[in-house]
Amino acid sequence: MPDFTAENPSWVAKLQEMGIHPEWVQLLKDSQLADFSASNERIGVIIQPNCKCLNHVSRLVQANVPVYILWDNPSDFSDTPWFRTRYCPTFEEVKAARLAAYLRKAQQPPSWGDISNASDAANDDSTLVPDDLTMVPDQQPPTPVQQLPMPDQFDSWGGFARSQRRYDSFYNEWDLSEHFDQTTYRNNTNDSPYHNEVGNREVQNAGRDPLAKLLHWRFGYCWDGRSAYTGLPAAPWLDIQKTLTDTMGGISGLQQPAVSTLVTHLTKGVTVPAALWDLNSTNPSALRENLNLNLVVNPKSFNQTTYYFIQSAAPPSPNDPSWHLVVEDPMTALECCRRDLGPSIVDVARVLLLSGKSFATRICPVAPGHVTPSLCRRDPVGLGWRQMGYKGDSRDYAGGIVWCLAINTIEIAQVLSGPLDEVFEYGRAIMDTNGEELWDDALLEDELNLICGVYKVHTQSNQTSDSSWWPKQSVWMTSGLHIGYWSVACETWFQKRLEAIRNGTATLRTAAEWRSSLKFWRATAPFISHSKRAAAAYLLNEPCDLFD
Template identity: 25%
Template sequence: MQSSITSGLPTFPKTPYFDGFIQTKVGIFGVHYGDPRFLLDIPLPSEAAAPDGYRFNNEDFRRPLWLDPKFPYLVLLPRFSPFYGPLFSRLNVNEKTVPIVEVTVPGSSFKQFDVRWGLEQKLVDSWLYLESLLRLTLRTMMDLYGSRPAEAVYTFLSPINYCYTERNATSRSNAVKIALRSRDAFLPLMAEIMLMFILLDARDIKDWRGRLKDHTKLNWQWIVDLEQSAVGNMTIDRMGGLMDLTLAKTHLDHHLPRHARWLLPHLLGKHRVPLYFFYGNDLPLKEPIPDALVNLGFVPSQSELDYLHSLDGEVVFSRWSTTGSKWQSHRNGRPPSTTSSIAPAHLQAKGQEPEMPSAPPPPSTPFPDVERDSGQKPGEDIHAFMQRRRLHNEKRAKHESADAKKGRLAREHHASAGAAPGKKGARVFIWEEEGGGFFIRRACNRTNAADRWDEFTDHQRGYDSFSNQWDLCTALAPNEVAEPDIVVDDDDDDFFFHRPAESTDVLPALPDVPGRDVLEGETGERAAQVLEHAYGLSREDLCEDPTRLPGWQPQEIRSIVASRFGSIENSTAPASRRMQDKACGWAIGDETWSVPPDSSLPALLQHILDASDLKAIPANLMDIVSSDSDLDREWNVHVKILKQHERVLYELFPSGSHSSSPSIFLESAAAVLQCLRSGWGNNSDVETIIRNLVKLGVAFYPGWPRPVDYAPLVPPTQPTLGRRHAGYIPTLVDFGVYVERRNSFLRSPRGRVALFYGGIVGRLARLVLSDFEDLACYDPSEENLRSGTRVEGSRGGEIVLWHEQLTENEIDIICGVYTVETGQRSAATEGGQQLKYISWWPTPTAFWSSGLNTGWWNSNCERWFVKRLREMERMSVKLFTYAEWKNKIRYNTLSRKVGTKNDKLCGEYLAAHPHVDR
């Protein structure tokens, strides 16, 4: 059922974005990635003229404007608020939340002091440092480009020109207005830097990011964060703009369509930037059409005009396809494409286009992109989010252990006081309101959370004890106000700003105001300080107490010897074939362990290492060759051998378990027998298997039953830690950002999957996730499962099993992997630089090939882990490549060889056992 807005418009698009031509009462427009609803009421040039670079209104940067060639980069303004993330969240203030303070200044001859108002000094400094780094970045990017972007392209006045550093307003209301005007002045600065990203990449200036780093003293993380923010991330929607192609040379702005033409090849068909080209009604045009449009064939021909005239409606739409070197119309009976060629990622699945319903409702305003790792789904409001979380928590409660429940209730009691969380406290998410009434859930570091805590009433703050998270959102109690509203007068009558003497400066001169010396003297070194504050970094917060690391419980050696190796106690060992005591310690995962004089373990381990098959093992040493073994009795767990893509999987499923319960997949036959020997899974208890395997750090996967037609999903993308220049040396900022990104991901809905990976990935997950045992037992989300892996041939019939899986990028985030240039040239890589990969921790492949690997997380692993953490505390740490890690953690290779041979022998035993299905 169509809304009243689009009734009588039969050709109105059923998609959020539109490419093609439209005809309105004003004339013909060519549209690139346009908003269909905007096209219903396109403003006239007099109604949406671009600002002059000095004065601007509040709405000027929040709607598409008619393009001014002096400021073409305004089309790159983000469609939704860009004031989020580590760099720009400091700008996220409004008339209700901006911190204004009263100050005293020397008075006139009749007064000793005058009262003035201004921005809180801490925020003044924060904005000033951000502005200085942005100006330095822009100036250096222009230097690398070799010129200004094009003739007659200028930079807006800097935010400092709008007086936020002066704190000299005559009223609180004026102080608020000055602060908000200064905040908005950051927007064109951000858009111009975005333009330079596009131009430098297009010109293929070799390694310009590295040169930017070299020419300044900017921290690498600054460049990475800038590129992943609303400034450099071209996957987010942009505001766009309108271009009048009908203006003649005699017009005052005759240069308008010509001087901006240079920008079109960089945007058309490449980026999500709405562009609206006005062709008028008098066609063909008398003025030259931009070459970029002509080359694409995106010019209204006579047949296109005839088609538009034949359509019904006050506004008519003719959809075009914007793929390939020539764009084509769909007017000749071809079905229109359901998405733009550059539609948002959530509208397109890899390798397929989504099907539109036969009679969809008209599109609403596109929902802003949600923040990664926030847990919010696209299009989900806070009430739907909390309802989904409540249902999920009900499932979690069914698997919750007594200790976990006790800890959760204690957290709940502590949170009931309503105070802002302190260090190591709960995570805080603030729901930021975007245009159109949308709220986006964004993580907030604890320093900023404490600063913003009082912006919300008690009813606008909600605590979830299961996830140990606070949600702060005005929509939870929309009628409540934490502080009285401050009325802001938008008139410019009493608004002053510092205008430079010369209007043609590429970077306008700075006024003589407080903070000018900071902007003029910026070298980039301040970036580290800005980032430390942005991420809330301190050594105290980053470093764990090595004596009380969560996620580690020492194993009893006797238990490991019996359950992992099937050692028979009190057996007589052959005297001639014994492994050395030191090698024994490595094989069982503890080099400090002293072998008892009468132990048969050295003989068993040596026989395992030497054996070609089970027949070579003496029957009195190992249970799988003994004639009187408990393994020969009835098992309470079904075991099945599966072959998947040239690898062998073992499926465990406790007898009597419900059909909806998961199976356990293991690649290690020794781990399978360890489960059986330990009695895990008895009494139809699959959770016992999961909990013990997670605690041991064994790699496994819970496989969940789903219908055979269960549709897969493309896994979400995860931005990496970024690229670094040759000679890169990590800093405290780099380490802090890595820890924050790693922990943020591990605490996200997909993070718990790391618990099933064992090794270093599993250990880092257990370090971060305090309730890891319970988390591992929870049912997976359907999104996680659909983006995992399907296991064929398990339960048969119409049921298959799926298990969750991390992407390569997600594993890189956990291990802290960077792409680093070697300083050598290579024609095989983008940018011509030879690359290597270094990391804070070894990647899984490097770890599993090391002498630390026994198949479980052992005492040797933990000692090495603690030592590495202490090196990180002191920042006396080096990051290694894969090859360097292999050499660094090689240790005693007999441990891995014994484990591999034990796996082989256990696999031989299972393959021949009558209780095992195949």
């Protein structure tokens, strides 16, 4: 086919039209058989002068197949002048190549025991008449042969059960692990060996932190139950629960009016009564007077963005990690100040990880000047292309919310050990005005899309749109459920969607459809935005008692 090297060749649609399931078509497309990229190394072919298939050579070259043309006679390929003109070297090019080969050989001592002489080889070549290339280095004694190192003892394939083997069709390799047969993996309803979905989630704090504690840790609520306060008329309690994305959290009847006042003031961007908020400087329990003495939060600007470094207040120790704990959400930074965490930075990172709060483990490069404008390219990955109107089914399902899958498939110790060794090749860096670089691992957009189960679906205008089982990462980050941590509403929504996918009632959605379905309660966005603004002002030693 003319377009066999295209990203979406026509044979893919043809096979789907014939009734072959799109998932199997995609597996074929991603296999070595149909991968014509330069990274898929192939055995080359030698073209002899009597070859009857010269018209295929251009396609072999296009498919990145190494092509070697045997041309040792001036009359070779004389019957096909078009081929001779396009591919065969001129006589002068042949002569120059032989001269270069002779020079390389003349500059190296002959192998021990080689009785041939470079000048003899030159005299045998009628096309090469060197002018002053007469000096040949003296022979040298042999270099002692070093014993090659013994290979490491590799794990035995037979030592792993079928449930402990996972085939990665995108990278064409097998992964072996005893953890694969634990409850954190669950094959889809058709027992496909190619995709696994999150099953029995056993995360300690996902959506389980009590709302009463979250109100204090995240939003600074600290009413003592006695002090008087006045404020704006509060919204109904159910509306307050929706704003907090938790309609099941137990708050006593005594505390509900005070919580409603706090949430209403922050939602409207109005100063919170001092008796209710620890960021109000006149509060009896103001945060500045009750800081966590185990930790220090240091704001720094990188790439015109403020990042918050969570640091131990204890003296340096040999057990300290080699990485910096960095968060971008000022509310998360303040939560570390309010909670009884530290002085171990690793323990702080573990708490953030298990509760679904974003953080980075950034390291400095050994040598400066490493920053690149974007991540290095890796082999492309994805779930492929689908015909117009494609709805998907259980056999085609793969993916999920990035954090949910990561927390169930990656060992906690791997995350807390910091960036991978390849971070300076495949990671992403931030840089401050003084040129300081900090690096951490990062995913490419198509890798995030793979996790979220994104397909390219053809439209009527002969273009494509992204349709997915789960919202793309970029859509999730702007949704009404993304409030800085994994809330009860997040967990409830996730489980309902997962169940719908498993029982076959869920369908693929476009990015626009996902944005519409994830708006949720309109008051949540301004509530979170104003809370972040106040937290950032506090950490930067700016007034946070009043809003504009």
